Amino acid sequence: xxxxxxxxxxxxxxxxxxxxxxxxxxxxxxxxxxxxxxxxxxxxxxxxxxxxxxxxxxxxxxxxxxxxxxxxxxxxxxxxxxxxxxxxxxxxxxxxxxxxxxxxxxxxxxxxxxxxxxxxxxxxxxxxxxxxxxxxxxxxxxxxxxxxxxxxxxxxxxxxxxxxxxxxxxxxxxxxxxxxxxxxxxxxxxxxxxxxxxxxxxxxxxxxxxxxxxxxxxxxxxxxxxxxxxxxxxxxxxxxxxxxxxxxxxxxxxxx
Amino acid sequence: xxxxxxxxxxxxxxxxxxxxxxxxxxxxxxxxxxxxxxxxxxxxxxxxxxxxxxxxxxxxxxxxxxxxxxxxxxxxxxxxxxxxxxxxxxxxxxxxxxxxxxx
Numbered sequence: 001x002x003x004x005x006x007x008x009x010x011x012x013x014x015x016x017x018x019x020x021x022x023x024x025x026x027x028x029x030x031x032x033x034x035x036x037x038x039x040x041x042x043x044x045x046x047x048x049x050x051x052x053x054x055x056x057x058x059x060x061x062x063x064x065x066x067x068x069x070x071x072x073x074x075x076x077x078x079x080x081x082x083x084x085x086x087x088x089x090x091x092x093x094x095x096x097x098x099x100x101x102x103x104x105x106x107x108x109x110x111x112x113x114x115x116x117x118x119x120x121x122x123x124x125x126x127x128x129x130x131x132x133x134x135x136x137x138x139x140x141x142x143x144x145x146x147x148x149x150x151x152x153x154x155x156x157x158x159x160x161x162x163x164x165x166x167x168x169x170x171x172x173x174x175x176x177x178x179x180x181x182x183x184x185x186x187x188x189x190x191x192x193x194x195x196x197x198x199x200x201x202x203x204x205x206x207x208x209x210x211x212x213x214x215x216x217x218x219x220x221x222x223x224x225x226x227x228x229x230x231x232x233x234x235x236x237x238x239x240x241x242x243x244x245x246x247x248x249x250x251x252x253x254x255x256x
Numbered sequence: 257x258x259x260x261x262x263x264x265x266x267x268x269x270x271x272x273x274x275x276x277x278x279x280x281x282x283x284x285x286x287x288x289x290x291x292x293x294x295x296x297x298x299x300x301x302x303x304x305x306x307x308x309x310x311x312x313x314x315x316x317x318x319x320x321x322x323x324x325x326x327x328x329x330x331x332x333x334x335x336x337x338x339x340x341x342x343x344x345x346x347x348x349x350x351x352x353x354x355x356x357x358x359x
Contacts, residue, residue, distance in 0.1 A: 046312030081312045132280055138273035192331070217268055220275070232271070236279030 103159035125243035142217025147247025202230025297337035
């Protein structure tokens with residue numbers, strides 16, 4: 001085994017007794033324990049930084065125990081600490097002690113989407129003037145495809161993920177939240193600010209259809225069946241005001 | 257002119273145009289406090305409430321350890337930073353750049 005591999009095994013396997021040879025006296029075992037402790041503690045801190053609402057929902061003691069179990073089985077794979085814990089939500093789903101909080105994994109998914117949105121590429125929104133020019137050829141609107149901002153993502157959940165998240169922001173109130181009401185979260189970054197919105201089923205289906213690359217006409221039509229309360233104008237206004245529309249692909253441009 | 261532009265429009269085309277028109281009319285009202293109208297203000301955020309939730313391994317994200325920390329910032333409406341009281345600032349107010357807290 002390479003020195004580096006041996007070092008990693010020793011770090012993550014507490015029963016690993018043979019210490020890597022780079023350690024010299026005095027007391028290599030206790031010094032290695034200090035190093036290992038620092039590695040684990042920095043990874044626990046990383047998870048707590050990336051999943052602050054999950055941490056608040058379960059409390060510090062539970063969170064630390066759950067995070068430690070995760071860290072032991074998931075050495076970091078990315079050089080960037082921001083990426084650490086990408087699969088924390090999937091882990092929470094299988095973590096039996098958290099089974100009583102069925103919404104916890106989705107809250108973790110939401111928090112990961114917020115971090116991703118924060119670090120997503122910049123992309124300039126299409127100007128209002130350009131959008132207004134589309135009105136000159138309304139017969140082309142149905143075939144128009146919209147490119148959406150790279151920070152945008154949607155999380156449909158069986159639980160009230162948005163309300164739970166908001167209740168744990170400053171001034172939030174958890175007493176009014178029923179965690180078992182399904183919610184659809186929209187996450188995006190507008191300027192430097194990551195924003196979270198709860199969507200109705202119609203708006204959610206429409207944006208998902210746009211994400212899948214469907215042209216405007218078909219996306220709006222699909223959606224018409226899904227929900228009667230859907231307001232296409234309001235939905236487009238939302239996308240425009242949040243600088244989400246970054247590309248207009250007409251029929252010719254959509255073809256390679 | 258294409259005859260489809262006038263009476264031949266299908267209902268869905270008309271509906272799409274109407275929706276886009278209403279979206280555009282809603283959008284001319286600028287969103288309150290666009291990012292351009294904000295400024296970074298140092299020394300005014302309360303403990304743990306500094307801006308930018310950037311995740312692990314970053315040096316911002318609600319990580320300030322004390323009230324009015326001199327090197328932690330918060331986005332505030334443009335023009336208000338240097339009028340906001342700061343207990344750590346030598347000027348007594350927020351500043352546009354990180355500063356050394358008075359002792």
